[in-house]
Amino acid sequence: MGDPARANMLTALMSGKALTATELAAEAGVTAQTASGHLAKLLDGDLVLVRKQGRHKYFALAHADVAAALEALMGLAAGQLRTRTGPKDAALRHARVCYNHLAGQRGVQLYGSLLDRGFMEEAADGPVLTELGQEFARDFGIDLDALSAARAPLCRSCLDWSERRTHLAGSLGRAMLIRMEDLGWVRRDKASRAVLFSPLGTGAFDAAFTGRQSSI
């Protein structure tokens, strides 16, 4: 339970929602095989339970006690977040794809900037775009109407496993990553989930999403 990968999986499950093995793998920043091993251990320890649905396996916390224990541990850990958060490459910590949106230092920078500049606000059931933010998104080249028409939530926050802070998920998060690819700011390294910034993209991103800079 203290292992970084497992801890990240469990915190991801703290939302109460059931997640598939691959989602948890992405959340923990490990490959599917590794995640499978971890999930087997968590199952063995009765920390999570699984529901097989079609070809997916949905995992959830086994009991409220598990959540309580996690809460207690997080309380103890508060303040002294370990610096060496996860395994893997430094590039992954800098910027990577989380499911389909931007994660890592760049991801939390984006999220923080949107909040600081009044483009987004955190409501009870997740972040929402302000009117200012909607305008900004359109200017940025996002087809908000198309996104809103779909049933998927526009904004979602997602806990960043390497930074331990939230970044932007949801269909908007996905759309913004795609848009940045189109603009030539970034490209995905197919092999490693890393997101590589072009020289141009680095400057443009910083200019567009200043505000709460990475405070490290």
Add this chain to the structure above:
Amino acid sequence: MGDPARANMLTALMSGKALTATELAAEAGVTAQTASGHLAKLLDGDLVLVRKQGRHKYFALAHADVAAALEALMGLAAGQLRTRTGPKDAALRHARVCYNHLAGQRGVQLYGSLLDRGFMEEAADGPVLTELGQEFARDFGIDLDALSAARAPLCRSCLDWSERRTHLAGSLGRAMLIRMEDLGWVRRDKASRAVLFSPLGTGAFDAAFTGRQSSI
């Protein structure tokens, strides 16, 4: 916090009493050097606090939150106690000196036997010898009067780190170990804290302390 040695130290501290580094080392079944390293980590993580008193260092849990988290974790761990409990030698798990009394499989066998045969009862503030038990102890060759005269508690229970069950501590526990040495049943391996049973001692011990056999 998940490391066996540290977990054992923390559970030992759950009593609320402050213990010295060497006591904690014995409780965890590691040497003083190793314990020192663990304690430094626990201090670094603010899980314990230390009070220097003369040449001793007394450690205690830093906060009730730590105890709460431990409780929560123990609840989760209940039932599925890991089989491979501690490091070190198999001989140590079989029988060893815990501070000054007998611990390991033999230690919990002794404790269980005393309970099962009505020689000892578990009261709120620790185990107490029954009248039958007092008679037994005298027959065994223990000078109960001398022990009772001293201010140290006669019986104490002590959590066994390898068996995760209680064994007998206190001045009686100490006296019984000494007596068994005198009888030639056991001898202490000075180097390793292990307690080695002679062929004679093995049989005699089993005969004297049947009852609740090790149920593994």
Add this chain to the structure above:
DNA sequence: CGGATGTTTCGGCTACGGTCGAACTATGCG
């Protein structure tokens, strides 16, 4: 001032556990 005891630091050894690539099974979809 030695000598004994408690605690820490250092160095090196070892083993366990996390990680991934590759290959395998299972499920759904066209």
Add this chain to the structure above:
DNA sequence: CGCATAGTTCGACCGTAGCCGAAACATCCG
């Protein structure tokens, strides 16, 4: 039926963290 996707198993690699012996430092005690 194949093909794609989700998940697992196997094997091998590697890093790290635990462990201890030896030796240093600290404190008390006679």
